[in-house]
Amino acid sequence: MFARPLAVLALSLCAAGPAQSSSQASIEAAAPYEARRISPESAVRDVEILARVLSDVHPGYDRYTSREAMDAMLDALRDRVAEGGISDEELYREVSLILARIRCDHTKAELPDAIEAHRKSVPSYLPFAFRVLEGRMIVEAAAAAEGVGLRRGDEVLSINGRSVPDLIAGVEPYLAVDGWTDNAKRAELEYSTELLGGAIENFWPMLYGWPEGWTVKARSENGTDRSLELPMLTWEENRALLERGPGSDDYNFDTSVRHEMLDETTAYLRIGTFVNYRRNANVGELFEPIFAGFAEAGAERLIVDLRDCGGGSDGPPNFLFSYLIDRPFRLSAARPWVRNASYPEDLSSLLGTWDRSVFDRPASFYRDLGNGFYEVGSGGVARARPRPDRFEGDVIVLVGPQNASGATHLLARLKTARPDVVFVGEPTGGSAEGCTAGIMFFVELPASGVVARVPLYRQFINASGFAPGRGVEPDVYATQTVEGFRAGRDDVLEAALRLGR
Numbered sequence: 001m002f003a004r005p006l007a008v009l010a011l012s013l014c015a016a017g018p019a020q021s022s023s024q025a026s027i028e029a030a031a032p033y034e035a036r037r038i039s040p041e042s043a044v045r046d047v048e049i050l051a052r053v054l055s056d057v058h059p060g061y062d063r064y065t066s067r068e069a070m071d072a073m074l075d076a077l078r079d080r081v082a083e084g085g086i087s088d089e090e091l092y093r094e095v096s097l098i099l100a101r102i103r104c105d106h107t108k109a110e111l112p113d114a115i116e117a118h119r120k121s122v123p124s125y126l127p128f129a130f131r132v133l134e135g136r137m138i139v140e141a142a143a144a145a146e147g148v149g150l151r152r153g154d155e156v157l158s159i160n161g162r163s164v165p166d167l168i169a170g171v172e173p174y175l176a177v178d179g180w181t182d183n184a185k186r187a188e189l190e191y192s193t194e195l196l197g198g199a200i201e202n203f204w205p206m207l208y209g210w211p212e213g214w215t216v217k218a219r220s221e222n223g224t225d226r227s228l229e230l231p232m233l234t235w236e237e238n239r240a241l242l243e244r245g246p247g248s249d250d251y252n253f254d255t256s257v258r259h260e261m262l263d264e265t266t267a268y269l270r271i272g273t274f275v276n277y278r279r280n281a282n283v284g285e286l287f288e289p290i291f292a293g294f295a296e297a298g299a300e301r302l303i304v305d306l307r308d309c310g311g312g313s314d315g316p317p318n319f320l321f322s323y324l325i326d327r328p329f330r331l332s333a334a335r336p337w338v339r340n341a342s343y344p345e346d347l348s349s350l351l352g353t354w355d356r357s358v359f360d361r362p363a364s365f366y367r368d369l370g371n372g373f374y375e376v377g378s379g380g381v382a383r384a385r386p387r388p389d390r391f392e393g394d395v396i397v398l399v400g401p402q403n404a405s406g407a408t409h410l411l412a413r414l415k416t417a418r419p420d421v422v423f424v425g426e427p428t429g430g431s432a433e434g435c436t437a438g439i440m441f442f443v444e445l446p447a448s449g450v451v452a453r454v455p456l457y458r459q460f461i462n463a464s465g466f467a468p469g470r471g472v473e474p475d476v477y478a479t480q481t482v483e484g485f486r487a488g489r490d491d492v493l494e495a496a497l498r499l500g501r
Contacts, residue, residue, distance in 0.1 A: 128141065
């Protein structure tokens with residue numbers, strides 16, 4: 001059976017009206033978190049640990065920002081905390097700001113356990129989910145609790161007296177992206193699987209203090225402005241507005257796949273995520289009947305919708321790639337680089353990871369490049385080979401700022417291997433030349449509990465014609481308009497359907 005395409009889903013949601021919250025929204029002010037004060041000595045130690053790990057381990061520490069500039073920011077933070085200490089909330093905020101300057105989407109700060117537990121247990125979240133369209137905050141779903149008074153398509157103008165442009169400008173410096181793909185920050189404003197809620201909600205207490213409620217100025221579709229006193233939701237209630245996170249379709253690769261014939265000759269395949277490590281679904285068993293169905297239906301062109309796909313595991317994108325190429329293709333331009341071939345005990349003890357075998361590799365596993373990096377492994381690099389049952393018709397791919405590491409790597413390879421494939425949408429996030437990713441280290445700063453995520457590998461994708469630090473540009477620019485969203489129309493999909501007609 002084929003699933004319905006995105007455009008039809010949007011129409012269904014529009015007709016249904018506001019989404020239902022999982023429980024009654026709270027009308028009480030959020031209980032503020034009692035921030036822990038960290039002594040100057042302990043705070044300095046936290047900053048020094050962070051500085052050492054970033055400098056000695058991160059393979060992209062000075063890739064987009066000079067080492068001198070990065071060192072200066074860390075030195076300034078160390079000097080500041082040495083004067084009077086700092087709170088755990090403040091240190092999370094400052095570490096997030098510094099990590100964002102590295103411009104690596106895999107390098108981020110995680111909240112201390114105590115703050116995260118508090119944020120998940122008390123109401124402090126917005127009673128609506130939104131899209132950022134044409135620079136405007138447009139309601140996508142609103143809680144059905146009494147007094148919310150928002151509907152899908154309303155525009156939010158300000159929250160607690162802060163205009164939407166000011167809120168976006170205030171939060172964006174704390175958001176990590178690959179290279180110079182700042183357009184990708186929009187996706188984290190709407191919702192992030194790695195932050196609590198969207199970026200505005202995640203950083204609100206650290207930037208503006210704990211909210212006592214939500215005063216929202218909104219404008220309806222007919223242009224009427226109104227001021228609303230809105231209740232706060234719990235994290236679970238907010239997440240349930242659009243069924244996001246664990247249990248949702250887009251949480252795992254296999255359940256995020258949708259496919260159907262849009263007409264007699266046009267096939268549609270939508271993939272919401274390449275994350276396959278949670279369940280390790282058999283990728284071949286999933287793709288094979290889908291492409292067999294397209295062939296049996298006589299599909300002459302295929303629209304691959306990857307707009308919501310950030311990245312994840314290597315298996316799904318590589319397998320998809322093999323269905324779209326017509327000749328063997330080398331996946332990487334070179335083997336990955338690391339910053340160090342060995343780690344002294346006092347450094348390795350700071351690095352948590354899911355694969356500690358990296359600390360047991362022999363010296364022969366690395367080759368000193370003489371430029372401050374070591375090449376990993378030996379021999380050649382992996383190649384993808386076209387499937388015997390590959391799709392042989394025209395291919396159109398829908399792309400956008402949500403595309404991050406794994407999705408952008410696939411797109412950059414596909415653009416290089418198949419110049420005839422047409423990309424429709426907006427510029428992607430991610431790095432077409434290759435990001436820093438792979439095995440991740442988790443560095444918990446002992447006094448504050450802030451965790452910094454640091455990737456091990458610097459990767460080099462076999463792709464050509466891309467500007468350093470940029471993602472993939474569409475061949476046909478198309479964006480979702482506010483007008484189209486309100487009408488339940490998928491403007492990007494419709495732009496793709498008009499091609500060749």
